[in-house]
Amino acid sequence: MTAYLITGAKILGADRADIVVDDGTIVAIGNDLDVPQDAERVDGSGLVALPGLVDLHTHLREPGREDAETVLTGTRAAALGGFTGVHAMANTDPVADTAGVVEQVWRLGREAGYCDVYPVGAVTVGLKGAQLAELGAMADSAARVRVFSDDGLCVADAALMRRALEYVKAFDGVIAQHAQEPRLTQGAQMNEGELSGVLGLAGWPSVAEESIIARDILLNAHVDSRLHICHLSTKGSVEIVRLAKKRGLNVTAEVTPHHLLLTEDLASTYNPVFKVNPPLRTKADVEAVREGLADGTIDIVATDHAPHPVEDKDCEWSAAAFGMLGLETALSVVQHTMVDTGMMSWADVADRLSVRPAQIGQLADQGQPLAAGSPANLVLVDPAVTRTVVPSESASLSRNTPYDGMELPGRVVATFLRGTPTVLGGRLAR
């Protein structure tokens, strides 16, 4: 295995140091280090070194929708985005609700080799919200599933949600809830407010998210398990989670890059590339989720990378699929919205995009500190460059990025997965 010497990178954006990587491990960090003779040098000057990013919320679409994304293409996009671990959501076809499917996805990730793939197991059979899937079998499988979610759909039945939360305590699992009260969001197309009324698009009210979050926090407190809130998007949701944490209740929450940056007024183009679930919200909501992320109310950023083939987005708004790409732009959006605004440091970025998502996912070899002895999962970012997003340049099979033509700061220069570069010089390493 090739050894690497990364020179002069700013560790977590702070002090400059060299990093020696050998045999899948960070051997040493510091200056004037002993470097293996044959070590390949990577110039890290001007670059920020972070632990490899971990996404708790990725749609890789395989099996079933290989026209939108495969594990291979999705993990390539992930590597280019600086990720060394992604959680593959369960809403595939067949649904990842058995040990067989999660093991298949896990194995595809290993074979691709660009990024570790941690399958998320469905909470209910077929995502139908009626009967618990075999959560224990998935936990015990080779995929070692710890995160369970019906994402795309809400576990709306309170009794079922309670049982799921209780049941996963046996293997320290976590239920990641897609908080969307279904009856309040029938046919919903965009954030409910002034604009939805003007555009004649059915509204997705904030309260449909907030009521489920409040309910589940209370349910979880009652059964003392682990609850994670997917893609929290409203100011009210931030306030509820903040209050819960103040009371010492066990809940974690994520926000997507697009909810940190984009607002509902993009819907007035009727361009379905901006159609996403939960929908883009208001400026006040964007400010609230940024504050929540900065003060730790929101634990992590997760991409909700949701590839769709062209024909599912090149159509009427109401006929279009929900979701947008996110893996390759996540770090840039976080830099733009949180770092360049002074709300977060690079150390905070490492915390929200690597350390904490790895903790929530119970991952032993991800999200570890940049220190000797840690697995060599790391990413080098050049924060000084700006780039224009060009959809056709994406490594994803799909093109539904909402940032088409936008200038965003920062670029991933290199990504190392257990000591092997998956990205070097801003390109896939193989």
Next chain:
Amino acid sequence: MIRHLLSTGDLSRDDANLILDTAEEMRSLADRPIKKLPALRGRTVVNLFFEDSTRTRISFEAAAKRLSADVINFSAKGSSVSKGESLKDTALTLQAMGADGVVCRHNASGAPHLLANSGWLHGSVINAGDGTHEHPTQALLDAFTMRRHLGGLDGRRITIVGDVLHSRVARSNVLLLATLGAEVTVVAPPTLLPVGMSAWPCETSYDLDAALPKSDAVMMLRVQRERMNDAFFPSAREYSRRYGLDVHRMAQLPDDAIVLHPGPMNRGMEITADVADSTRSVIVEQVTNGVAVRMAVLYLLLSGTDNAGTDNAGTDNAGTDNAGTDNSEASPA
């Protein structure tokens, strides 16, 4: 003048008045024995209807034919949602056939907007009703009808009653009437008003009886009985009692006030038969005016384009001067 008619919100006061004034001239044609003008000879107008609407379609068809345009009716009900031919493929087909104007009715809000802005086709797009968004020509014909009866719309008090939440007619009317200087009040049960209506250029009220005595015109919107299944109101009977227009309520209107309905009516639901058939009702006239207004819209949007089949003069010539022209006399394309 705008190139597409997607929303009445895109119309300036001058644009709106130009359309209404032009419609007035077109309207005078209706009383003549020969109702045809050569204005759009050689142009192709496609009626692209993804939703059943015989009334609107034949109104546009009559309008286009009276302007001597070639009319193609393309009925593609539900095709895109049912994963048949997509809106895009349909648009590309129409473009290949050389449609100068596309009149689009679609159950998805924003579909005409997409047609106009996607680059799929180059013709003018006229929104003939999209989902729960807008129905601009309906609002124009309503304004036209009101203007004829009320003498003008500036300062006139217009009350719109019913299912505003799901009504494309209400949206287009509120925007247009406000532009034309009318004072609009929207009356509905709170469940049938969209969230965030405070930003609309109108007043809202839950009390029809309070609004009627100060209304110069009242427009009753169609309310689907099925809405009660989604708990928008308890029963059809209760809806009628609180928000329906019957003779007793109509008596509260000022003497010269008129009653409108965009059709199709639910007689006995939002409007009783005797009100619909009363002398105050201008509902049948709305239909007649619809053709004139759509002629004006087609004329103004299509006659100025580059590939004009005939050398059209301005608005003045659109009216009576050419009314007798026989369109069998071919003109160079």
